[in-house]
Amino acid sequence: EECDIGLIGLAVMGQNLSMNIASNGFKIGVFNRTYAKTVDTLEIAKKENLTIYGYKTLEELSKNLKKPRKVILLIKAGPAVDENINNILKYFEKGDIIIDGGNEWYLNSEKRIELCKEKNVEYIAMGVSGGELGARYGCSFMPGGSKYAYDCIRDILEKCSAKVGTSPCVTYIGSGSSGNYVKMIHNGIEYGDMQLIAESYFLMKYILKYDNKKLSQVFKKWNEGILNSYLIEITYKILEKKDDLTENDLVDMIMDIAGAKGTGKWTMLESVERGIPCPTICAALDARNISSFMGLRNKASNVFKTVLDIENDLLNALYCCKIISYTQGLFLLKKVSEEKKWDLDLGEIARIWRGGCIIRAVFLDRITNAYKNNKDLELLFLNEEFANEIKNKLPSLRKVISIATTRSVPIPAFSASLAYFQMITSQRLCLNLIQAQRDYFGSHTYKRLDREGDYHTIWE
Numbered sequence: 001e002e003c004d005i006g007l008i009g010l011a012v013m014g015q016n017l018s019m020n021i022a023s024n025g026f027k028i029g030v031f032n033r034t035y036a037k038t039v040d041t042l043e044i045a046k047k048e049n050l051t052i053y054g055y056k057t058l059e060e061l062s063k064n065l066k067k068p069r070k071v072i073l074l075i076k077a078g079p080a081v082d083e084n085i086n087n088i089l090k091y092f093e094k095g096d097i098i099i100d101g102g103n104e105w106y107l108n109s110e111k112r113i114e115l116c117k118e119k120n121v122e123y124i125a126m127g128v129s130g131g132e133l134g135a136r137y138g139c140s141f142m143p144g145g146s147k148y149a150y151d152c153i154r155d156i157l158e159k160c161s162a163k164v165g166t167s168p169c170v171t172y173i174g175s176g177s178s179g180n181y182v183k184m185i186h187n188g189i190e191y192g193d194m195q196l197i198a199e200s201y202f203l204m205k206y207i208l209k210y211d212n213k214k215l216s217q218v219f220k221k222w223n224e225g226i227l228n229s230y231l232i233e234i235t236y237k238i239l240e241k242k243d244d245l246t247e248n249d250l251v252d253m254i255m256d257i258a259g260a261k262g263t264g265k266w267t268m269l270e271s272v273e274r275g276i277p278c279p280t281i282c283a284a285l286d287a288r289n290i291s292s293f294m295g296l297r298n299k300a301s302n303v304f305k306t307v308l309d310i311e312n313d314l315l316n317a318l319y320c321c322k323i324i325s326y327t328q329g330l331f332l333l334k335k336v337s338e339e340k341k342w343d344l345d346l347g348e349i350a351r352i353w354r355g356g357c358i359i360r361a362v363f364l365d366r367i368t369n370a371y372k373n374n375k376d377l378e379l380l381f382l383n384e385e386f387a388n389e390i391k392n393k394l395p396s397l398r399k400v401i402s403i404a405t406t407r408s409v410p411i412p413a414f415s416a417s418l419a420y421f422q423m424i425t426s427q428r429l430c431l432n433l434i435q436a437q438r439d440y441f442g443s444h445t446y447k448r449l450d451r452e453g454d455y456h457t458i459w460e
């Protein structure tokens with residue numbers, strides 16, 4: 001068979017995209033490392049009256065592709081892609097085209113582009129968004145790299161993409177690894193959207209005391225206005241979903257620890273590397289990371305049950321944030337020390353910062369003492385002295401933030417510090433809804449509060 005295009009990797013994304021390509025009238029050949037999945041895919045396709053051509057080896061697949069050969073990789077990003085590209089290059093010739101559709105770190109693609117150039121093989125790094133349903137019925141493609149290659153696959157991508165009106169959700173992104181980069185930023189923005197929605201849910205739940213039914217109605221109404229979007233839509237549907245195992249609403253049974261696959265982290269690495277702040281995305285990523293410390297949150301929430309009164313608000317607030325900020329930095333040091341087995345002495349480090357350096361301050365003596373009392377102190381502000389200070393000064397911080405906010409004074413570090421503190425000392429977080437959203441659109445599964453194991457729900 002002379003296939004129009006080949007596809008490697010038949011997990012969720014590859015299986016669905018190959019059916020999409022076949023249903024648009026293209027002849028597609030597929031290969032998967034584990035052949036059983038190829039057999040599965042052909043059977044599933046057959047049930048939908050689609051013909052897909054399966055091959056047991058890459059060589060066979062290559063031999064059955066029309067020239068210039070085109071192959072899409074949809075496999076786990078990283079070394080597996082290198083391994084497969086090295087194999088493909090054994091069979092591909094000048095002018096043939098490799099398209100990596102995975103969520104790849106853009107610098108990895110740049111190395112592969114160079115490697116392919118040596119053999120005059122064209123390369124496209126392409127972001128794909130839309131999850132499994134998108135892959136099957138129309139997704140957003142973000143292809144970057146060789147323009148010549150893009151023109152060769154343009155027809156296939158346009159037909160397989162989602163349409164808004166008659167416009168296909170695909171365009172040539174730009175040269176090099178720009179397709180990966182744009183997908184990465186897309187995912188970062190997605191993190192921000194999800195977190196903002198989850199925080200809105202939380203505010204209404206705890207301040208307005210809305211129940212899930214009422215919350216669902218609000219998001220449904222919002223979805224009819226300027227906020228109309230997929231994430232708002234799935235949110236109101238999540239909020240009305242009943243649990244199969246108990247009498248409760250499912251969202252209340254989902255553990256508030258949110259997972260992540262790495263693109264949010266990459267966005268932050270780039271943000272930091274380039275000095276282009278993305279604090280909302282950063283807050284969203286931090287929220288997921290903070291959510292993972294469930295035991296610690298429970299412990300800290302018990303220490304900070306009471307909130308006290310104020311004086312000298314700004315001074316207090318500044319001091320309070322300083323403790324919170326040092327807590328964060330030292331926590332990072334503690335964690336990297338554990339992982340790399342550096343055995344860092346945090347008290348000693350605070351001591352050598354005491355003079356000479358830019359952050360020198362008397363305050364550091366107290367940090368040294370805190371670690372002298374307990375060298376395994378998990379969070380600096382769990383030290384009794386610092387904990388008491390925060391308890392005393394927290395109302396000032398809240399007052400400062402609320403005044404600044406109502407008068408339009410931007411105070412992102414104060415706000416971020418308070419947000420961090422409130423999260424790390426909270427027993428319950430809004431990340432159960434994030435987990436529900438992730439399971440809804442990506443089948444990422446979730447854990448439950450009331451029983452063991454990984455769960456997945458058919459949401460629609």
Ligand code: NBP
Pocket residue numbers: 009010011012013014032033034037074075076077079080081083084101102103104128129130131132441442
């Ligand atoms: P996975 O990322 O889970 O990868 C599984 C596939 O990679 C299987 O077909 C597996 O073959 C293959 N594979 C592995 Br693992 N190592 C291999 C190797 N050394 N050689 C050949 N094949 C290898 O699949 P996915 O969730 O479908 O995602 C594919 C790509 O699309 C990823 O980069 C992902 O980040 C991206 N993406 C995913 C989504 C989503 O919603 N899931 C959305 C958008 C983009 P096997 O069957 O032999 O194990």
